[in-house]
Amino acid sequence: MITLYWATCCGMASIIHDRSYLRLALGASLVLGVLAFVSYRLVRFEVPESELIGTYERSRVPFLKVSHLPRILVLRPDGSMQLYGPEGEQVFSGAWRWDDRERVIRVDDRRWDRQIRLRSTLMGPRLSMRISTIALEEDHPEHDEEVDLVKVGADIPGSVTN
Amino acid sequence: MNLDRSSLDIKREQHGVALLSVLMFLFMFVLALIPGVKAVEGLTWGASVDFHRDAAFVRAVVEGHYGEDPIYLGGSLWFTPMVGWIEACAVWITGLPVDQVIIQIGAYSNLLAPIAFFIMMWYFFGPVRAVVTVAVFLFFIIGREPGWAVPTYSPRLIPVSFCQWFFYIEVILIHRAFMTTRIGPSIWAGAGAGVTFLAHAAPALIAVLLIFTYTVRSIVKAIRSKDGTYGWPRLRASLAAGAAFILFSLPLTMIVVGEYGMQVVNRAYFLYNYYGLTLRNSDIFLYHNVALINVVAAAGLYLLVRRRIADTTERFELARWILLAWFALAFVLMVYSWVVTVLDGTYGIQLPGILPAFHFYFYLKAAWVVFAGLAIWEAYAWVMARIAKRGTAARLSLHLKPVVGFFALLAIACTLHYPAYATRRDVFAVRNRNLEFMERTNNGEACVLFNKMLPWDAVILCEVDLSVWPLLPSARKVVATVPNMGNPYLDQSQRTKDNDRLMQGMHQPGDDTRKLLDAYHVTHLLVRPGDLPAMQEAGRWFPVEVFRNEEYVLLAR
Numbered sequence: 001m002i003t004l005y006w007a008t009c010c011g012m013a014s015i016i017h018d019r020s021y022l023r024l025a026l027g028a029s030l031v032l033g034v035l036a037f038v039s040y041r042l043v044r045f046e047v048p049e050s051e052l053i054g055t056y057e058r059s060r061v062p063f064l065k066v067s068h069l070p071r072i073l074v075l076r077p078d079g080s081m082q083l084y085g086p087e088g089e090q091v092f093s094g095a096w097r098w099d100d101r102e103r104v105i106r107v108d109d110r111r112w113d114r115q116i117r118l119r120s121t122l123m124g125p126r127l128s129m130r131i132s133t134i135a136l137e138e139d140h141p142e143h144d145e146e147v148d149l150v151k152v153g154a155d156i157p158g159s160v161t162n
Numbered sequence: 163m164n165l166d167r168s169s170l171d172i173k174r175e176q177h178g179v180a181l182l183s184v185l186m187f188l189f190m191f192v193l194a195l196i197p198g199v200k201a202v203e204g205l206t207w208g209a210s211v212d213f214h215r216d217a218a219f220v221r222a223v224v225e226g227h228y229g230e231d232p233i234y235l236g237g238s239l240w241f242t243p244m245v246g247w248i249e250a251c252a253v254w255i256t257g258l259p260v261d262q263v264i265i266q267i268g269a270y271s272n273l274l275a276p277i278a279f280f281i282m283m284w285y286f287f288g289p290v291r292a293v294v295t296v297a298v299f300l301f302f303i304i305g306r307e308p309g310w311a312v313p314t315y316s317p318r319l320i321p322v323s324f325c326q327w328f329f330y331i332e333v334i335l336i337h338r339a340f341m342t343t344r345i346g347p348s349i350w351a352g353a354g355a356g357v358t359f360l361a362h363a364a365p366a367l368i369a370v371l372l373i374f375t376y377t378v379r380s381i382v383k384a385i386r387s388k389d390g391t392y393g394w395p396r397l398r399a400s401l402a403a404g405a406a407f408i409l410f411s412l413p414l415t416m417i418v419v420g421e422y423g424m425q426v427v428n429r430a431y432f433l434y435n436y437y438g439l440t441l442r443n444s445d446i447f448l449y450h451n452v453a454l455i456n457v458v459a460a461a462g463l464y465l466l467v468r469r470r471i472a473d474t475t476e477r478f479e480l481a482r483w484i485l486l487a488w489f490a491l492a493f494v495l496m497v498y499s500w501v502v503t504v505l506d507g508t509y510g511i512q513l514p515g516i517l518p519a520f521h522f523y524f525y526l527k528a529a530w531v532v533f534a535g536l537a538i539w540e541a542y543a544w545v546m547a548r549i550a551k552r553g554t555a556a557r558l559s560l561h562l563k564p565v566v567g568f569f570a571l572l573a574i575a576c577t578l579h580y581p582a583y584a585t586r587r588d589v590f591a592v593r594n595r596n597l598e599f600m601e602r603t604n605n606g607e608a609c610v611l612f613n614k615m616l617p618w619d620a621v622i623l624c625e626v627d628l629s630v631w632p633l634l635p636s637a638r639k640v641v642a643t644v645p646n647m648g649n650p651y652l653d654q655s656q657r658t659k660d661n662d663r664l665m666q667g668m669h670q671p672g673d674d675t676r677k678l679l680d681a682y683h684v685t686h687l688l689v690r691p692g693d694l695p696a697m698q699e700a701g702r703w704f705p706v707e708v709f710r711n712e713e714y715v716l717l718a719r
Contacts, residue, residue: 104594
């Protein structure tokens, strides 16, 4: 603690009296400030609802079993959504809306409400679905592991098997 | 920037390195803070049962009943009180509601964890390795795990996440105590362990065992070498540390030792097993832990064991011993606690318990963070030595140019990883769980209402799920709650049985209903409106309807 305090004091005192330190501090602050801004912009940007519309397929997760989850998600522009199982059978149909502030898909059914969200990655935003089937609020141990949903195309009206 | 060595001598370069290290720390600190603050923005209630328990203890302080059990009438304080004190102070200073303070304060208070970690690492290994270990601590160790199971910055003020900073400072105090046989530094170390115990038992236990094992080691060495000048002074200093520990932990120990004799009756308190550590969920353990950072940390452990880590602060030998002992103690305690849980749950074999295993897993991972950071710097130094013909890791960390290069790589790595980090489950899912809870409970309306409506010593009979919500955070008493939220020094199973019999007595006449109602000083009955018509005896015992809405009916005797 004393070392850190001393080093900080020395650093600060040196900055005041030594122009080479001042240049170093300003240069480093500038570079780190730019990187911080870039980091923030990589995370914070608007995602309009229209960009989410489409058909998504559940991807794989190493080590975890996800076969109990729907394989296909369809988000339609009319505000309806469908989830389809591994054999193409429909397991859920309902209304959805996009909560851009929380970056989560709200559904008028407690089982699926807030279960699908948009997370940021270096390669861009990606939808992901909670693996646990316990409703979010009832899940006190917080089983919040997720599986990615990969966009496989625009909205496909009717069956997703075509 | 003129980084020419001709214009900067070694000492000035070291100051430059220190300055850059502080700036790097601030850069990472701000990056971590942003999602933390956003995670609690606008929240007024937390969904976690841990928050409900903490709210009960905060309300006990705020309402002037410190030292009393807010859940069972007649019980005494059983939970480490530091977090409750801090939250009660924040309530008093800000004037905000208890539950809003509890959910909001963590984003700021938990910043002490990375600060303390940075200080600890700078103290032991100098500024450069302090920066890289903080990067691992903040951004890379968490991976896919919940924030409460891993040592990192998490925006929730729960004891496990908040209290780690006491341990990091305590490790420095222990190091200073072990460097000498003077009594003063040992008293500081003992006092630090005592204060840590008030915050959280797991880090305090590791700290006490560190002091104990080092003392035993020193005395054995002194006896073997027949060195009379060291053994006794060391023992004397460690005894002083023990006395300071007892003194500073008195606000809790005087109750749990004085009143309860440390006799844990309710085993559920330590039998809780983090789902990522259960045999059934071994796939989740692998999912969480098969990660590059763990391989790097394993390499760091190897380097440390083999003394391949460069010494830049002349504290290496003792620091190495403390780190390895910390790692080993956390590992042994974790395995033991895990075995206790598994044997109890699977075979009914009851070994003495300590705490849930994940608390020690947490500190095992904290040592793991240090190993990973050390390995990353050593790897950079190794590459520089071969490619750029630079010197050793120790020498490299003293010069500005290689450090600037290293920090640039580190800053880029943090930036590239940041999108995944800033929207990690620990921030997103927890926030959404809280929002859903706030929606469902209409901002905790029922809890606030019962807290205002009922006196401190009211005892409410209810089903166990209602004892958690809305009653637990209201700090109003119940006959029985869920086992892991109940006083570990009171017989939980008997309370659960009696609660069941009393609830049965509300449906049909029971022989012992009056006796049990009197024994537990029950004043109210809380039920759901839909359940009441089937409780034909309820009106006999609780004739006065105090409150009714769509969710709850409260009756009084």
